[in-house]
Amino acid sequence: MVAVQIVNGLMEGMMLFLIASGLTLIFGITRIVNFAHGSLYMLGAFLTYQLVSHFAPGSLGGFAASVLLAALAVAALGTLFEILVLRRIYGADDLMQLIITVALVLVLRDVVQMAWGRNDVVVQMPDALAGALRIGGSYFPVFQLAIFGAGLAVLAVMVAVIRYTRAGILLRAATDDRGMVALLGINQARIFTAVFAVGSFLAGLAGGLASPFGNINYLLDTTVIVTAFIVVVIGGLGNLYGALAAALAVGVLKGLGVLYYPRLSMVLIFLIMAGVLVVRSLGRQTVGK
Amino acid sequence: MRPAESSGAVQWRLVVPAVLGALALLATLGQGAALVITDVLIMVLFASSLNLLTSYGGMVSFGHAAYFGLGAYGLALPLAKLGLPLWAGLALGPLAAALGALAIGALCVRLTHIYFAMLTLACSEIVFTILFQAYDYTGGDTGITKFMAPRLGLDPRLYGALVLAIVSACLLLLWKVVRSPIGLAIRAVGEEPHRAAALGYSPRMVQLVAFVIAGTLAGVAGTLFAVYQGNAFPDYAGIGFTIDALVMVVIGGLHSFAGGVYGAVIYTLLKTFVSRYVTEWELVIGLILLAVVLVSPAGVAGGLGRLGHALGRRSA
Amino acid sequence: MSETPLLVARNIHKTYGRFVALAGVDMALARGERRALIGPNGAGKTTLVSVIGGQQPGGAGGTVLFDGRDISGATPQAIARLGIGRTFQISRTFRKLTVLENMLAALLGNGGGAFALSARRLRELRAPALAMLREVGLAEFAREPAEAISHGDRKRLEFGMVLATRPRLLLLDEPTAGMGLAERSALMEMMVRHIAERDITLLFVEHDIDIVFRFADVITVMARGKVFAEGTPAEIAADRAVQDIYLGARH
Numbered sequence: 001m002v003a004v005q006i007v008n009g010l011m012e013g014m015m016l017f018l019i020a021s022g023l024t025l026i027f028g029i030t031r032i033v034n035f036a037h038g039s040l041y042m043l044g045a046f047l048t049y050q051l052v053s054h055f056a057p058g059s060l061g062g063f064a065a066s067v068l069l070a071a072l073a074v075a076a077l078g079t080l081f082e083i084l085v086l087r088r089i090y091g092a093d094d095l096m097q098l099i100i101t102v103a104l105v106l107v108l109r110d111v112v113q114m115a116w117g118r119n120d121v122v123v124q125m126p127d128a129l130a131g132a133l134r135i136g137g138s139y140f141p142v143f144q145l146a147i148f149g150a151g152l153a154v155l156a157v158m159v160a161v162i163r164y165t166r167a168g169i170l171l172r173a174a175t176d177d178r179g180m181v182a183l184l185g186i187n188q189a190r191i192f193t194a195v196f197a198v199g200s201f202l203a204g205l206a207g208g209l210a211s212p213f214g215n216i217n218y219l220l221d222t223t224v225i226v227t228a229f230i231v232v233v234i235g236g237l238g239n240l241y242g243a244l245a246a247a248l249a250v251g252v253l254k255g256l257g258v259l260y261y262p263r264l265s266m267v268l269i270f271l272i273m274a275g276v277l278v279v280r281s282l283g284r285q286t287v288g289k
Numbered sequence: 290m291r292p293a294e295s296s297g298a299v300q301w302r303l304v305v306p307a308v309l310g311a312l313a314l315l316a317t318l319g320q321g322a323a324l325v326i327t328d329v330l331i332m333v334l335f336a337s338s339l340n341l342l343t344s345y346g347g348m349v350s351f352g353h354a355a356y357f358g359l360g361a362y363g364l365a366l367p368l369a370k371l372g373l374p375l376w377a378g379l380a381l382g383p384l385a386a387a388l389g390a391l392a393i394g395a396l397c398v399r400l401t402h403i404y405f406a407m408l409t410l411a412c413s414e415i416v417f418t419i420l421f422q423a424y425d426y427t428g429g430d431t432g433i434t435k436f437m438a439p440r441l442g443l444d445p446r447l448y449g450a451l452v453l454a455i456v457s458a459c460l461l462l463l464w465k466v467v468r469s470p471i472g473l474a475i476r477a478v479g480e481e482p483h484r485a486a487a488l489g490y491s492p493r494m495v496q497l498v499a500f501v502i503a504g505t506l507a508g509v510a511g512t513l514f515a516v517y518q519g520n521a522f523p524d525y526a527g528i529g530f531t532i533d534a535l536v537m538v539v540i541g542g543l544h545s546f547a548g549g550v551y552g553a554v555i556y557t558l559l560k561t562f563v564s565r566y567v568t569e570w571e572l573v574i575g576l577i578l579l580a581v582v583l584v585s586p587a588g589v590a591g592g593l594g595r596l597g598h599a600l601g602r603r604s605a
Numbered sequence: 606m607s608e609t610p611l612l613v614a615r616n617i618h619k620t621y622g623r624f625v626a627l628a629g630v631d632m633a634l635a636r637g638e639r640r641a642l643i644g645p646n647g648a649g650k651t652t653l654v655s656v657i658g659g660q661q662p663g664g665a666g667g668t669v670l671f672d673g674r675d676i677s678g679a680t681p682q683a684i685a686r687l688g689i690g691r692t693f694q695i696s697r698t699f700r701k702l703t704v705l706e707n708m709l710a711a712l713l714g715n716g717g718g719a720f721a722l723s724a725r726r727l728r729e730l731r732a733p734a735l736a737m738l739r740e741v742g743l744a745e746f747a748r749e750p751a752e753a754i755s756h757g758d759r760k761r762l763e764f765g766m767v768l769a770t771r772p773r774l775l776l777l778d779e780p781t782a783g784m785g786l787a788e789r790s791a792l793m794e795m796m797v798r799h800i801a802e803r804d805i806t807l808l809f810v811e812h813d814i815d816i817v818f819r820f821a822d823v824i825t826v827m828a829r830g831k832v833f834a835e836g837t838p839a840e841i842a843a844d845r846a847v848q849d850i851y852l853g854a855r856h
Binding site: 465466468469470471473474476477480481483484485486487488489490491492495498544 | 658660680681682685686690691693697698699700701702706709710711713714715719720721722723724726727763766767770
Binding site for chain 2: 031089094096099100105106107110113114222226230237267270271281282
């Protein structure tokens with residue numbers, strides 16, 4: 001029972017990583033905390049719902065294509081937002097940057113309600129991924145295993161890009177020392193736009209992939225963003241590997257918590273988030289602002 | 290930008306007509322309007338309490354609703370579960386918020402910028418989750434209801450006048466705080482904590498004082514709201530209310546005392562009236578917010594200030 | 606006046622990761638002395654000033670004694686209250702507050718009463734605040750927000766604010782940086798006049814060699830986190846090694 005819950009937790013954790021990876025990537029490089037990340041996720045889920053209806057019900061290819069198209073559309077929206085709005089307030093104070101992404105949250109929430117209403121919608125699980133796989137005497141839903149695989153694939157691609165490509169080197173330089181990037185004559189605005197596009201894509205992708213998993217509604221945005229914040233903060237803002245570790249840990253903790261202390265598990269997770277923040281501040285002891 | 294109201298005196302010239310105007314509206318517009326006005330007034334206090342942190346203390350709290358919620362449950366729980374008298378609940382609401390702000394603030398002021406925002410968020414989510422999950426005590430998401438007559442059983446116009454009196458008193462107190470030595474310290478630390486420390490200030494202590502004052506006043510607003518509704522729900526401590534207050538402060542105008550007032554009035558009226566005709570009121574708020582940040586970062590208060598300046602110059 | 610030095614720094618060291626900013630610095634300031642701290646960029650001058658002022662997050666190795674009292678690792682506010690004032694390399698003022706409010710904040714931070722709720726304390730401090738603004742030549746800007754006055758005036762304001770806390774030791778980090786030649790001299794003369802009037806001991810970091818030789822009693826030359834040479838302006842001017850590493854590079 002415990003082992004099953006741990007495995008289930010790991011699988012949920014990978015889903016959390018998919019959600020959090022884009023958020024931490026965007027923060028790491030642009031220092032913007034994108035409150036609209038949950039909204040982009042929600043949009044990805046709704047768009048997948050819309051697109052999947054054009055394919056044969058239950059077809060795996062149709063689902064994959066829908067998720068990909070939805071993620072691309074979300075990426076396009078994120079890019080547009082970065083170019084038209086965010087770009088004008090880099091360097092403004094913290095609150096302005098946060099609040100402008102909150103504006104996007106409000107707008108998208110209503111757009112989603114206008115397009116899909118206030119009722120829950122459900123995306124049908126692809127037939128090929130329905131059912132369960134027997135591993136060591138226990139059954140695990142195929143769909144969750146597939147999500148786990150997808151998470152690993154995203155991670156592999158991100159690591160490869162960051163490690164081995166010119167874009168990745170620029171990204172690392174931009175994270176470590178933005179002044180240096182400017183000195184090297186690299187167009188910082190273009191990096192920021194690209195990062196925002198990728199981060200938005202990841203949000204949309206996560207929303208699409210998770211769409212058959214539960215009900216989709218216009219209230220998804222805040223639940224998702226709060227969860228993403230937990231993972232990103234515990235993992236260390238801007239730290240991709242930290243986000244992975246935190247996502248898996250939070251997933252397992254939730255899984256075990258459901259078993260033992262169903263009511264306290266969320267409180268415990270927020271306590272960990274608060275504890276991580278406080279402990280980190282001890283290392284960084286500075287005069288408080 | 291000229292954030293500092295340069296004179297410490299209360300601008301009775303503005304305050305008296307505003308209060309009298311609100312009273313006149315309460316008296317003449319009928320019960321339905323009185324409910325809306327009361328809602329606006331409570332939000333004015335809630336937003337203004339957050340404004341002390343953001344505009345004066347340089348602290349962006351993403352968990353201010355925690356103290357609003359504590360104010361509501363501090364009233365509702367003792368009344369519903371312990372059978373305490375009403376006056377005790379009215380005192381315990383703000384007290385619960387003050388103690389919550391003291392405990393949470395003591396942790397949060399150790400952090401800066403986005404880390405501060407994230408920690409306030411985590412702490413308020415802890416409050417929310419406890420209210421939500423401990424249903425044996427709090428009723429969970431069904432909240433606490435029927436522990437008292439909404440609005441003390443008063444005519445909405447009368448309760449509105451009562452709220453008007455309390456909110457006005459709280460705002461006067463807040464004004465006094467801002468214009469007093471501690472207010473100057475809060476602004477100084479909010480702007481340049483290192484400079485302030487090198488002048489002998491203890492930045493964290495000053496920030497904690499600001500945090501507790503803001504939390505207590507948010508608690509008063511929460512208590513008034515729980516009386517107004519005759520109930521308490523976990524959502525009162527949730528991220529939705531926090532975002533509402535932040536949006537009000539930004540729309541109304543950062544770095545201005547009146548920002549919280551303008552923002553709460555505009556936001557609550559829009560929410561009430563726009564949502565009556567179209568469902569997409571959040572879209573409207575979102576677009577206004579975008580416009581404010583991009584066009585007039587000083588918000589409505591800043592815009593009015595500039596307008597007044599221009600008019601004054603013309604007439605001079 | 607007692608013979609013990611006002612400030613003693615012993616074996617101060619500070620590293621940032623692998624970078625050694627201070628590698629064992631010893632220094633003693635006599636009461637009433639005006640000491641200049643010079644050296645090439647990265648020599649550790651600002652780091653040393655920050656260690657004395659308590660602005661080094663995580664502290665530093667070694668001991669700092671102020672008037673015989675160990676202040677190593679104390680908070681900046683505790684150090685400020687003991688009587689060590691400082692300005693910053695890029696002057697720090699409360700930019701959204703008016704010039705007068707800046708000065709009031711300085712008087713409050715020092716004289717206590719910062720937690721008072723009554724506005725009377727502020728009214729009492731108005732006259733001393735305006736007087737101090739007059740002393741640093743800023744009375745006419747009292748109602749302007751600090752962000753609206755010139756760079757040089759902000760330096761004057763910051764100096765006046767620190768002066769208002771009645772320090773016994775003043776740390777000035779590049780007091781004339783970013784200013785024109787004529788302005789530099791006038792500003793420094795103003796500062797030194799006030800410092801002399803109040804018997805304040807001075808430690809200042811400065812790149813302008815003319816200013817250093819004109820105003821310092823003793824010069825400490827730092828290089829690579831260590832004290833490279835120390836002496837009167839005449840001695841330093843005659844020191845060939847100093848000329849090689851520092852003066853030579855400039856002239």
